[in-house]
Amino acid sequence: MSSATEAVLAVEHLSMRFGGLVAVDDLSFVARRGDITALIGPNGAGKTTVFNCITGFYKPSAGLIRLEHPDGRAFLLERLLNFRVAKVARVARTFQNIRLFSGMTVLENLVVAQHNALMLASAFTFAGLFGLKSYRTAENAALDKARYWLDRTGLLPRADDAAGGLAYGEQRRLEIARAMCTDPVLLCLDEPAAGLNARESAELNALLKFIRREHATSILLIEHDMSVVMEISDHIVVLDYGVKIADGTPEAIRNDPKVIAAYLGVEDAEVEKVEAEVGL
Amino acid sequence: MSETETPVPNATATSTRALPLLPALKDATLSGFVAFGLFFFMIGLRTEQGPSGALEITTRFETFAILVAVVFAGSFLRTLVFGRGPILLGRAVPSTLARVFVGASRFAAPALLLFALLVPVLFYQNRYLLDLGILVLTYVMLGWGLNIVVGLAGLLDLGYVAFYAVGAYTYALLATHFHLSFWICLPLAGIFAALWGVLLGFPVLRLRGDYLAIVTLAFGEIIRLVLLNWQSLTGGPNGISSIPRPSFFGLPFADAEGSFASTFGLEYSPTHRVVFLFYLILALALVTNWVTIRLRRLPIGRAWEAMREDEIACRSLGINTTTTKLTAFAIGAMFGGFAGSFFATRQGFISPESFSFGESALVLAIVVLGGMGSQLGVAIAALVMLGGFELFREFQLYRMLVFGFAMVLIMIWRPRGLVSTREPSLRLADRKEPP
Numbered sequence: 001m002s003s004a005t006e007a008v009l010a011v012e013h014l015s016m017r018f019g020g021l022v023a024v025d026d027l028s029f030v031a032r033r034g035d036i037t038a039l040i041g042p043n044g045a046g047k048t049t050v051f052n053c054i055t056g057f058y059k060p061s062a063g064l065i066r067l068e069h070p071d072g073r074a075f076l077l078e079r080l081l082n083f084r085v086a087k088v089a090r091v092a093r094t095f096q097n098i099r100l101f102s103g104m105t106v107l108e109n110l111v112v113a114q115h116n117a118l119m120l121a122s123a124f125t126f127a128g129l130f131g132l133k134s135y136r137t138a139e140n141a142a143l144d145k146a147r148y149w150l151d152r153t154g155l156l157p158r159a160d161d162a163a164g165g166l167a168y169g170e171q172r173r174l175e176i177a178r179a180m181c182t183d184p185v186l187l188c189l190d191e192p193a194a195g196l197n198a199r200e201s202a203e204l205n206a207l208l209k210f211i212r213r214e215h216a217t218s219i220l221l222i223e224h225d226m227s228v229v230m231e232i233s234d235h236i237v238v239l240d241y242g243v244k245i246a247d248g249t250p251e252a253i254r255n256d257p258k259v260i261a262a263y264l265g266v267e268d269a270e271v272e273k274v275e276a277e278v279g280l
Numbered sequence: 281m282s283e284t285e286t287p288v289p290n291a292t293a294t295s296t297r298a299l300p301l302l303p304a305l306k307d308a309t310l311s312g313f314v315a316f317g318l319f320f321f322m323i324g325l326r327t328e329q330g331p332s333g334a335l336e337i338t339t340r341f342e343t344f345a346i347l348v349a350v351v352f353a354g355s356f357l358r359t360l361v362f363g364r365g366p367i368l369l370g371r372a373v374p375s376t377l378a379r380v381f382v383g384a385s386r387f388a389a390p391a392l393l394l395f396a397l398l399v400p401v402l403f404y405q406n407r408y409l410l411d412l413g414i415l416v417l418t419y420v421m422l423g424w425g426l427n428i429v430v431g432l433a434g435l436l437d438l439g440y441v442a443f444y445a446v447g448a449y450t451y452a453l454l455a456t457h458f459h460l461s462f463w464i465c466l467p468l469a470g471i472f473a474a475l476w477g478v479l480l481g482f483p484v485l486r487l488r489g490d491y492l493a494i495v496t497l498a499f500g501e502i503i504r505l506v507l508l509n510w511q512s513l514t515g516g517p518n519g520i521s522s523i524p525r526p527s528f529f530g531l532p533f534a535d536a537e538g539s540f541a542s543t544f545g546l547e548y549s550p551t552h553r554v555v556f557l558f559y560l561i562l563a564l565a566l567v568t569n570w571v572t573i574r575l576r577r578l579p580i581g582r583a584w585e586a587m588r589e590d591e592i593a594c595r596s597l598g599i600n601t602t603t604t605k606l607t608a609f610a611i612g613a614m615f616g617g618f619a620g621s622f623f624a625t626r627q628g629f630i631s632p633e634s635f636s637f638g639e640s641a642l643v644l645a646i647v648v649l650g651g652m653g654s655q656l657g658v659a660i661a662a663l664v665m666l667g668g669f670e671l672f673r674e675f676q677l678y679r680m681l682v683f684g685f686a687m688v689l690i691m692i693w694r695p696r697g698l699v700s701t702r703e704p705s706l707r708l709a710d711r712k713e714p715p
């Protein structure tokens with residue numbers, strides 16, 4: 001689907017060990033700019049660990065994670081301090097178990113996401129304290145951006161309500177809107193469709209397609225919902241027990257015998273063969 | 281608690297039902313048993329030193345019987361009037377009264393401010409009330425300062441009094457050794473306290489909740505013990521005395537030529553200084569309030585609140601939680617330092633005794649009772665607590681009893697503090713649509 005072929009994210013020989021447990025073992029893959037890349041695999045395959053390495057929450061035991069901006073600047077994410085991955089390299093993420101600022105309003109959640117830009121505009125609080133015009137302009141710009149994303153996610157009527165009071169699907173959408181408010185180069189979504197019904201999943205697909213179409217943001221997502229993965233992904237990477245077992249377009253993955261065996265289940269004939277061997 | 285006098289709001293509804301006599305009797309018997317078990321040893325028996333020096337047991341069975349009877353009757357009436365469920369505020373207070381309260385609360389802040397401004401005019405002759413006002417305002421300021429750390433940033437700080445002490449000693453030492461004026465010492469004391477806030481902040485960056493509370497508690501004690509033992513600098517337990525009193529921008533409050541009174545052609549009165557101190561602490565407290573309100577609407581304040589809600593999400597959005605935490609500690613400590621230097625100049629004498637853990641606990645209680653993050657709530661809580669302390673001064677023995685009872689009641693009825701609603705820092709509804 002995408003015309004660009006350059007890599008936005010290149011993961012090379014990434015390994016993550018927790019004591020004796022190897023969660024991710026020598027993983028290499030490339031996410032192309034403007035693509036939606038899906039990372040799938042059975043539970044415990046190490047997908048979230050990969051995410052945590054990319055977004056700076058874990059320091060990988062080995063390997064390189066290289067992120068390239070459209071202007072050609074490149075960042076080695078494994079060397080950045082965790083908050084700088086978001087601030088400097090502009091990688092945004094959402095969480096498997098939603099992490100909103102639930103006591104604050106929906107709008108405030110989106111304004112907090114623009115903290116670094118506003119901090120600069122307020123001259124690290126000093127100009128803002130006395131309400132200088134430059135800060136007010138920046139604040140209005142931040143509000144406009146928040147309004148844009150609220151409109152996109154259908155949350156505009158709930159703008160002044162507490163984020164914790166939103167319905168589950170709305171909270172998921174708000175988390176994506178909040179991540180988009182940081183103007184990310186790469187957006188990492190950890191199971192965005194978890195707990196959504198069919199209609200909400202379709203809305204999510206539309207939102208992600210819109211982000212790909214209208215914004216210079218590449219998307220990396222972990223997902224179990226195959227209706228989401230197969231419909232919107234340009235590229236799929238399959239993990240099993242921390243090892244990459246397949247990598248390719250949705251069609252290729254759908255027909256890959258290894259993936260079918262490890263993730264979607266083995267074929268009936270094969271089951272019968274195994275059952276015969278163990279004597280069932 | 282005056283349960284007997286409390287009117288039953290839905291009297292018509294209850295009168296149609298049969299009175300729950302049997303359950304009430306059951307509850308009362310149970311409570312009576314518990315009271316019997318507790319009070320028998322605590323009140324019924326008492327050991328006293330006899331003439332020979334040996335301990336003798338005396339009995340106080342009348343008092344014991346009266347108390348058990350009171351508990352029995354109280355429990356009986358409680359179940360009879362309120363039923364067995366929790367005593368809801370809505371049932372204890374008539375709804376019309378509650379509505380009046382809600383309506384009045386909108387005017388509470390301006391009314392309180394106006395009252396505070398008028399206190400020296402209204403009570404000019406009453407030195408005691410003016411001193412009490414100064415004390416209350418000092419705690420209002422401390423409460424507002426701690427509110428930044430605890431209420432906004434969500435960092436439980438049990439050693440806030442350390443910064444109060446740093447401010448007080450900074451002012452005292454600078455003023456007595458270098459003879460600097462109050463207006464130079466005040467910002468210096470604030471800056472110095474802020475530095476100590478950062479110093480405390482560094483080791484506790486990774487800590488949260490209970491662990492943070494323990495370390496800050498220790499920090500408060502360390503400061504106090506250093507002040508107590510560094511004899512050569514702080515005078516140890518003797519403290520620092522004859523700290524210069526504040527002047528009216530260079531004009532001293534004295535019965536002499538060139539003083540405040542003579543310059544303005546007034547007859548000298550020691551009350552002038554008290555009134556000046558009152559307005560000084562009022563101004564300092566209002567500055568604290570103004571800065572806090574402004575900061576809440578700025579990115580830094582929103583980052584504090586976001587950090588209170590979810591630190592990991594903050595980091596995922598590129599917020600530097602280290603500097604965010606340190607600024608919260610520093611700014612909270614700075615206002616503590618300001619309050620401390622005011623305290624030093626008002627008292628004229630400071631010693632480590634004034635900076636015990638009890639002070640930290642009192643300020644924290646003010647913030648928690650007032651409602652974390654609420655400026656108005658903290659002010660009301662400071663007024664009620666310190667005013668309450670003074671009100672019950674004559675009943676010194678029962679003061680803590682009443683105080684503790686009031687705390688329990690507030691925590692049952694308003695577990696999130698007196699003012700528990702959070703005002704959003706900005707609303708979309710208030711902003712115009714872009715053209």
